Amino acid sequence: MKTLHLDINAPEFVADPYPRLAELRESTPVFFDPVWNKLFFTRYHDIAALLRDKRLGRSILHRLSRDELGWPPPNPLTKDFDQFQSHHMLDNEPPKHTRLKSLVMKAFTPARVEGLRGKIESIVNRMLDQAEDRGKMDLLQDYAEPLPVAVIAELLGVPEEDQHQLRPWSSSIVKLYELGYSDQQAVQANQAVVEFSDYIKALADERRKNPQDDLITALVQVEEQGEMLTEDELVANCILLLNAGHEATVNGTTAGFLSLSRNPDQMNLAKQAAREGNQDFFKAAVEEMLRYDTPLPMFERWVLEDFEYQGIPLKQGQEVALLYASGNRDPRKFENANSLDLTRKDNQHLTFGLGIHYCIGAPLARLEMQTSFATLLRRFPDVRLATDKVEYAGGFVIRGHKAMPVEF
Secondary structure, eight states, rough: OOOOOOTTOHHHHHOOOHHHHHHHHHSEOOOTTTTTTTTEEOHHHHHHHHHHHHHSSSSOOOTSSSSHHHHSSOOOOHHHHHHHHHSSSGGGOTTTHHHHHHHHHHSSSSHHHHTTHHHHHHHHHHHHHOOOOOOOOEIIIIITTHHHHHHHHHHHHHGGGGGGGGGHHHHHHHGGSSSSHHHHHHHHHHHHHHHHHHHHHHHHHHHHHHHOOSSHHHHHHHHTTBBOOOHHHHHEEEHHHHHHHHHHHHHHHHHHHHHHHHHHHHHHHHHHHHHHHHHHHHHHHHHHHHHHHHHEEEEEEEOOOOOEEEEEEEEEEEEEEEHHHHTOOOOSSSSSTTTTOOOOSSSOSSTTOOGGGGOOOOHHHHHHHHHHHHHHHOTTTTTTEEOOOOOOSSSSSOOOSSSSSEOO
């Protein structure tokens, strides 16, 4: 087992991780990083196999105590954040995960997502109306960020006058998914969880008294075999839906536009499809954008029991880091893996995960991105990047941009 340190937060790596990831895939596909204390996997088939392996999980404290793991006491700065984590489906394993996912999916149905199509088109067109006379906008702040927040707010039933609070809360919370966050970020994330939780509790109380046609009402009412969501579970999974439901869309949209801008032949294909109203084209195109430049490039799993994988001993309590961004560019899986091909068929990328923790927000993220790209390129066929220098906002785990000025 090779040992090396991969500085995933180095600005030059965040800006373009792919050359280094390609080197690692060939020379050191599996390595232990003593700084992060994680075992890294870089190849598609290894990542896919481990995501489906139930001997790995998103959480470990249901198997081992903090003392057994050699962990320090819980951080008092993240007390409320840790409570939130313990109640949502992403950071739980069966049987609790099975129960939570089953209840949430009874409310968050494909039909409910599909029913948002008209609303998404309306939101997209309203944002483009506001930008049209200016002839320019920040694709991040004026388009990619507000769209999924408005859609999730519509889905949950958050009134329009309260929606401005959602993105700041989510932005603070997701900082704790990066490696090496600060005490200040911990305090801000914890406070965001407290404020967001109080808001959802009040909204849920209101929906119990006055049901509406929204997801909060459905989650309040959902029941299966006598089981219902507790208040803490309802709150935690609503927060999860916002976080998981928009980070991929925001970063996927800006990364996708940047990819198109750097590949003019593919941009021209997309513009032609937009002119023709070819929705099927954008279904495939969005999958390729998500593969080519992965908005959430790395996820982690805990080893739940000792076992060997491909001759590599994995020990209970060890953490593995799965580099989705590397797997999505693995030439063993994808032909011409470093080329953007919007017509790529059978595009089984890793971006939304695999196995029991496959992203439940994936259908909504896809619908948002398909609609936003098709409408943007149809209405503003001359849209182009208005800067030579695109800056990234910070870490690698949630890899987003500071801004993306465009003109048309």
